Amino acid sequence: xxxxxxxxxxIDICNLLRNELEAEGHTVFQAFDGNIGLSQVEQHHPDLIxxxxxxxxxxxxxxxxxxxxxxxTPIIMLTARNEEVDRILGLEVGADxxxxxxxxxxxxxxxxxxxxxxIELDSRLTPVAATGGNTxxxxxxxxxxxxxxxxxxxLRIYTAERxxxxxxxxxxxxxxxxxxxxxxxxxxxxxxxxxxxxQQLWGYxxxxxxxxxxxxxxxxxxxxxxxxxxxxxxxxxxxxxxx
Numbered sequence: 405x406x407x408x409x410x411x412x413x414x415i416d417i418c419n420l421l422r423n424e425l426e427a428e429g430h431t432v433f434q435a436f437d438g439n440i441g442l443s444q445v446e447q448h449h450p451d452l453i454x455x456x457x458x459x460x461x462x463x464x465x466x467x468x469x470x471x472x473x474x475x476x477t478p479i480i481m482l483t484a485r486n487e488e489v490d491r492i493l494g495l496e497v498g499a500d501x502x503x504x505x506x507x508x509x510x511x512x513x514x515x516x517x518x519x520x521x522x523i524e525l526d527s528r529l530t531p532v533a534a535t536g537g538n539t540x541x542x543x544x545x546x547x548x549x550x551x552x553x554x555x556x557x558x559l560r561i562y563t564a565e566r567x568x569x570x571x572x573x574x575x576x577x578x579x580x581x582x583x584x585x586x587x588x589x590x591x592x593x594x595x596x597x598x599x600x601x602x603q604q605l606w607g608y609x610x611x612x613x614x615x616x617x618x619x620x621x622x623x624x625x626x627x628x629x630x631x632x633x634x635x636x637x638x639x640x641x642x643x644x645x646x647x
Contacts, residue, residue, distance in 0.1 A: 407431045408425055410433070411436075411438065412456040413436050441455065441462075452516060457481055480503060558570055566579075583605045634647070
């Protein structure tokens with residue numbers, strides 16, 4: 405079961421979502437404006453966020469953008485704005501899914517389950533230390549299990565060995581290029597801002613700027629050849645890997 409944050413200023417809707425999600429076994433936190441929503445993210449580190457677009461204080465798009473600067477937490481946007489450009493804007497600032505109001509609670513539950521399944525699949529890419537079943541003491545530390553490769557067509561990425569292969573041929577990448585392709589390809593379809601990439605891969609104290617990310621992406625695309633087209637630019641935001 406997951407920790408879910410619902411950021412919705414309409415109290416009846418917020419309580420409805422809380423009640424239905426808690427009935428499924430989830431732990432639910434609530435916030436009724438954008439600024440409180442951001443503080444709840446830092447306090448509770450939710451596994452998933454349901455975020456209304458129109459919020460007092462700080463609107464949902466701004467909240468989404470700020471969350472994406474530091475967190476990969478999946479975000480479902482709720483909104484009465486049904487124009488295609490609005491849906492695209494919500495996705496481009498970092499939302500993972502989009503539900504229009506009025507909505508069916510069953511649809512929300514289904515979308516939540518789908519995103520939580522994706523979290524579970526993503527977690528399998530992370531190496532897990534083998535605990536073993538031997539009850540006898542051993543002087544040899546348990547060896548961490550190697551994660552499975554990230555595979556997208558002819559692209560194979562071995563994270564433990566830091567090896568990238570394309571059409572069975574090894575590609576020579578710099579450490580930052582490798583980190584970029586791992587992060588992007590591990591979360592296909594998700595848009596990452598340049599600020600987030602800088603903070604995650606270069607560190608919070610890095611004095612670089614957006615052009616650093618752009619330069620590394622350009623080199624990475626060139627090394628990947630035709631597959632480089634899978635790394636697409638999200639205008640005004642950053643980059644995403646598409647499959």
